[in-house]
Amino acid sequence: MFKIAPSILSGDFGKLSDEAKRAEDAGADWLHLDVMDGHFVPNITFGPQAVAAIRKAVRIPLDVHLMIQRPDTYYKHFVEAGANILTVHVEPDYDVPATIDAVRKMGAQCGVVLNPDTPFDLSGEILKRIDLILFMTVYPGFGGQKFIESVVPKIRDAKKFLDSNGYRIPLEVDGGITAANVKLAVDAGISIAVAGSAVYGKPDIKKAIEDIRKAAQG
Numbered sequence: 001m002f003k004i005a006p007s008i009l010s011g012d013f014g015k016l017s018d019e020a021k022r023a024e025d026a027g028a029d030w031l032h033l034d035v036m037d038g039h040f041v042p043n044i045t046f047g048p049q050a051v052a053a054i055r056k057a058v059r060i061p062l063d064v065h066l067m068i069q070r071p072d073t074y075y076k077h078f079v080e081a082g083a084n085i086l087t088v089h090v091e092p093d094y095d096v097p098a099t100i101d102a103v104r105k106m107g108a109q110c111g112v113v114l115n116p117d118t119p120f121d122l123s124g125e126i127l128k129r130i131d132l133i134l135f136m137t138v139y140p141g142f143g144g145q146k147f148i149e150s151v152v153p154k155i156r157d158a159k160k161f162l163d164s165n166g167y168r169i170p171l172e173v174d175g176g177i178t179a180a181n182v183k184l185a186v187d188a189g190i191s192i193a194v195a196g197s198a199v200y201g202k203p204d205i206k207k208a209i210e211d212i213r214k215a216a217q218g
């Protein structure tokens with residue numbers, strides 16, 4: 001089943017709880033929360049307190065994307081704040097398998113994220129632990145960037161590899177997703193799509209979500 005996860009990064013930061021509720025009421029399956037630390041990416045957003053506030057406003061799963069240098073130091077605060085799915089990048093230098101184990105031990109799901117230039121060469125130690133793989137189709141840091149189509153073959157190859165090796169891991173895509181390109185990512189193997197500006201940037205977000213869902217399933 002296809003899922004859409006609007007990214008609140010493109011919402012109004014003056015009323016995050018309302019924006020979260022608005023996406024839920026408009027039919028969002030998950031809500032995507034972009035946490036940035038100004039080190040791993042050249043932008044800063046919000047921390048666990050904002051996640052906890054949003055948690056109180058909606059019932060849909062919170063998909064918390066950590067774009068931070070030390071996921072191993074901070075994961076705990078985000079799970080405690082109510083993250084249901086925590087995704088951690090593989091590019092920084094920290095113990096990824098141990099962090100995944102720790103997140104799952106707390107009762108949340110854990111996924112790994114690959115930047116557009118990061119090859120899909122996840123070790124068995126990682127693959128056997130994760131609940132999800134998130135493929136970036138923009139360089140992380142900002143909403144409203146253009147979809148990098150050259151990532152699509154990497155997703156397709158990863159999907160083939162996972163299927164033929166018996167890994168049933170859902171794939172998610174993040175960055176520049178619109179109704180016009182979501183089918184490309186779905187055909188490559190993703191089942192969850194993040195969309196920021198293509199949802200919150202539209203006057204009617206219910207219609208925006210429906211348009212993306214229709215295009216994904218069409």
Ligand code: DX5
Binds near residue numbers: 144197
């Ligand atoms: C980028 C973030 C994305 C972003 C997506 O660093 O990880 O989740 O909010 O926004 P759009 O869909 O506008 O590219």
Ligand code: ZN
Binds near residue numbers: 194
């Ligand atoms: Zn994101």
